[in-house]
Amino acid sequence: QVQLQESGPGLVKPSQTLSLTCTVSGGSISSGNYYWSWIRQPAAKGLEWIGRIYTDGSTNYNPSLKSRVTISIDTSKRQFSLKLTSVTAADTAMYYCASEDRYCNATHCFVSWGEGTLVTVSS
Amino acid sequence: DIQMTQSPSPLSASVGDRVTITCRASQSIYRYLNWYQQKPGKAPKLLIYATSSLQSGVPSRFSGSASGTDFTLTISSLQPEDFATYFCQQSYSTPWTFGQGTKVEVK
Numbered sequence: 001q002v003q004l005q006e007s008g009p010g011l012v013k014p015s016q017t018l019s020l021t022c023t024v025s026g027g028s029i030s031s032g033n034y035y036w037s038w039i040r041q042p043a044a045k046g047l048e049w050i051g052r053i054y055t056d057g058s059t060n061y062n063p064s065l066k067s068r069v070t071i072s073i074d075t076s077k078r079q080f081s082l083k084l085t086s087v088t089a090a091d092t093a094m095y096y097c098a099s100e101d102r103y104c105n106a107t108h109c110f111v112s113w114g115e116g117t118l119v120t121v122s123s
Numbered sequence: 124d125i126q127m128t129q130s131p132s133p134l135s136a137s138v139g140d141r142v143t144i145t146c147r148a149s150q151s152i153y154r155y156l157n158w159y160q161q162k163p164g165k166a167p168k169l170l171i172y173a174t175s176s177l178q179s180g181v182p183s184r185f186s187g188s189a190s191g192t193d194f195t196l197t198i199s200s201l202q203p204e205d206f207a208t209y210f211c212q213q214s215y216s217t218p219w220t221f222g223q224g225t226k227v228e229v230k
Contacts, residue, residue, distance in 0.1 A: 045223075046210065046221055046222070046223045046224050047167065047210060047212075047221040047224075048221070049217075049218055049219040049220065049221070060217050060218075061218075062217075062218040063124075063218060064218070096166055096167075098166075104157070104172040104173055104176070104214070105172060105173035105176045106173065107154075107155045107157075107172065107173045107214045107215075108214045108219075109157045109169055109172040109173075109178075109212075109214060110157070110159070110167070110169060110212070111169055111178075113166035113167060113168075114166065115165075115166055116166050
């Protein structure tokens, strides 16, 4: 299984842009077996899927965040990234990157996760 | 979006108990349902995919089943390391959605 590691600022001011990067190791980010996803979790709450990117650069976003989200991929650096614009306190959460396996017995599943990075939106 | 509703929450149990957690989908998702375990301060861990397929390395005391839009995660004999929060996730259609979580706590 691949290993993933998130990186980026832990504090973002309201109305600014949240930017995170996930570095993939132990496997190829160009593998057609995976989508590369971002998922977030506010403190003591549930999980929210933000969106995903495939190795060819195609993306899918959660409609609840679509107007503010951009996910990109840099295969040469083995990284994919998340940008979330116009953040508010409601965007304060633990942000995880995860590999979404396309072949979990004819469905998709999140096989590997990064350890997560806490992002706080505050002035 | 497909809504996933888990019950109960929380769940109080003792070591050795048989534990059952239920997840109900707001529409048919066939067998496209995954289960994750999350311990405090850690990322979720995949336990079961496609309703009943055990992820590699997961103990056989974990099992999954389905009846219509109701899905069940069963722990046959609860072990100390199983006290955690469990999430279901539908993988039928995007946006992928999760249940709100079931915390299994010490009775």
